[in-house]
Amino acid sequence: MPRLPKTNPRAVALKVLIRWEKGKPLLDEVLSQVLTKSVLPDERDRALVGELVNGVVRHLYYLDFLIARFSEHPLDKMDPEVRNLLRLGAYQLLYTRIPEKVAIAEGLKILSQRKRGEWIRGLVNAILHKLLENKNCLPEPPDFNKIYYLSVKHSFPEWLVKRWLKRFGEKETEVLLKASNERPALVIRVNLLKVSRDNLLIYLQKDQVPEAKACPYTPSGIVLEGFRGKVTELKPYHFGWISVQDSASQLVSYLLNPRPGERVLDACAGVGGKTTHLAELMQDKGTIWAFDLYEWRIEKLKENFQRLGLKLPQVFVGDVVEKLNEIKPPLFDRILIDAPCTGTGVIRKHPDIKWARTEEDFLKIPERQLRLLEGLSPFLKKGGIMVYATCSLEPEENEEVMQKFLQSHPEFVIEDPLKVLSRTCPEKVKELCLEGKYLKTYPHKHGLDGFFAIRLRKT
Numbered sequence: 001m002p003r004l005p006k007t008n009p010r011a012v013a014l015k016v017l018i019r020w021e022k023g024k025p026l027l028d029e030v031l032s033q034v035l036t037k038s039v040l041p042d043e044r045d046r047a048l049v050g051e052l053v054n055g056v057v058r059h060l061y062y063l064d065f066l067i068a069r070f071s072e073h074p075l076d077k078m079d080p081e082v083r084n085l086l087r088l089g090a091y092q093l094l095y096t097r098i099p100e101k102v103a104i105a106e107g108l109k110i111l112s113q114r115k116r117g118e119w120i121r122g123l124v125n126a127i128l129h130k131l132l133e134n135k136n137c138l139p140e141p142p143d144f145n146k147i148y149y150l151s152v153k154h155s156f157p158e159w160l161v162k163r164w165l166k167r168f169g170e171k172e173t174e175v176l177l178k179a180s181n182e183r184p185a186l187v188i189r190v191n192l193l194k195v196s197r198d199n200l201l202i203y204l205q206k207d208q209v210p211e212a213k214a215c216p217y218t219p220s221g222i223v224l225e226g227f228r229g230k231v232t233e234l235k236p237y238h239f240g241w242i243s244v245q246d247s248a249s250q251l252v253s254y255l256l257n258p259r260p261g262e263r264v265l266d267a268c269a270g271v272g273g274k275t276t277h278l279a280e281l282m283q284d285k286g287t288i289w290a291f292d293l294y295e296w297r298i299e300k301l302k303e304n305f306q307r308l309g310l311k312l313p314q315v316f317v318g319d320v321v322e323k324l325n326e327i328k329p330p331l332f333d334r335i336l337i338d339a340p341c342t343g344t345g346v347i348r349k350h351p352d353i354k355w356a357r358t359e360e361d362f363l364k365i366p367e368r369q370l371r372l373l374e375g376l377s378p379f380l381k382k383g384g385i386m387v388y389a390t391c392s393l394e395p396e397e398n399e400e401v402m403q404k405f406l407q408s409h410p411e412f413v414i415e416d417p418l419k420v421l422s423r424t425c426p427e428k429v430k431e432l433c434l435e436g437k438y439l440k441t442y443p444h445k446h447g448l449d450g451f452f453a454i455r456l457r458k459t
């Protein structure tokens with residue numbers, strides 16, 4: 001059978017979905033691997049691939065439910081190519097402005113190119129046409145079982161719906177599910193060492209993003225409302241004036257509030273989203289140590305520092321606890337632990353998270369988080385500040401990890417986040433500070449990524 005054509009964005013999207021469905025690897029990684037091998041020079045085609053695969057994964061259960069209603073063949077008996085082609089077609093018909101004829105014809109074209117039998121083309125054609133005919137009165141999942149209904153309607157695994165229903169109740173869970181399926185506007189962080197937010201806003205509004213507006217929660221955030229282009233193609237990106245970072249994530253660095261000249265540890269630096277922000281807040285003066293388990297992330301972090309015109313931090317690849325115990329460095333003034341987590345607060349950006357996670361993760365991941373807190377706390381100076389953050393909405397990874405840590409570490413006290421944030425951030429940040437202890441953001445309440453952060457002082 002001829003291979004899937006590398007020059008057709010829908011065929012490339014199909015390949016990504018087939019690979020992702022097989023082993024549930026990270027969607028972004030499969031996407032980038034397949035795109036690298038594809039022949040799609042036009043940026044719009046590459047963007048279309050991203051839009052299609054994320055859209056299908058976001059609405060997976062609901063699309064499958066609808067396809068099953070209009071098909072005489074069970075979905076799990078179809079081969080992966082046909083099943084995913086149907087999902088792609090259904091997604092385009094229901095969630096995009098792609099002309100319906102094009103959506104159907106392009107799918108059938110792929111089947112012809114692959115020399116699939118006439119009856120398969122007939123089957124796909126019939127199912128997609130039935131879906132189209134019923135577009136304005138689509139069947140609803142049965143609602144005798146609330147968990148099943150919400151799970152299918154909003155495409156979330158039942159165990160996660162059940163967990164959220166218990167915590168948030170029916171109404172709020174549905175709002176949260178909906179918000180977690182919305183594609184958020186892109187948010188950037190202004191490098192205030194290079195340009196003021198007001199000046200950059202004027203520049204962006206005049207030039208490429210007329211609807212750009214200041215983020216109401218941070219002094220450095222700009223929401224690129226309505227912007228569907230590639231941020232790396234904006235001139236300010238090349239000038240090192242901006243980074244892509246959600247406002248909730250920006251708030252974590254404001255909570256640590258590092259000062260120029262200090263020694264700061266970023267224990268889980270990733271590609272440096274927060275590390276570069278820490279350097280900006282320190283006026284690029286002082287010492288930052290950045291760790292991550294993966295070399296490619298540290299390489300990307302270095303690129304980001306270079307692009308932003310910031311001094312490179314000391315970087316290390318490997319387990320931060322083991323490495324620090326080997327090196328035995330002088331103690332730090334501040335430590336940021338942006339811990340690995342289940343990521344339930346960022347499903348709107350990474351829809352595959354909901355399918356990758358299992359309930360077991362809520363036992364395993366908190367152990368890793370507690371190990372980081374335990375292992376890093378000895379490296380903080382007396383009087384120093386440690387911020388623990390996750391992009392998870394789950395108490396097991398947040399309040400409960402913290403409670404366990406504080407029980408055996410009475411030398412740490414919680415500081416009121418509002419006291420620190422009100423020095424640098426707009427008053428609205430008050431909404432995000434709870435019980436004098438926690439910074440908490442939610443997609444459905446604040447339109448931000450879901451983050452948890454807590455600031456501790458070593459006494």
Ligand SMILES: C[S@@+](CC[C@H](N)C(=O)[O-])C[C@H]1O[C@@H](n2cnc3c(N)ncnc32)[C@H](O)[C@@H]1O
Nearest residue numbers: 268269270272273274292293319320338339340
């Ligand atoms: C939530 S992400 C960090 C995101 C990053 N701080 C940012 O703002 O872009 C967590 C990171 O911790 C890293 N990590 C997990 N366990 C680690 C460990 N024991 N030592 C060092 N890094 C670790 C992961 O590789 C991952 O990149």
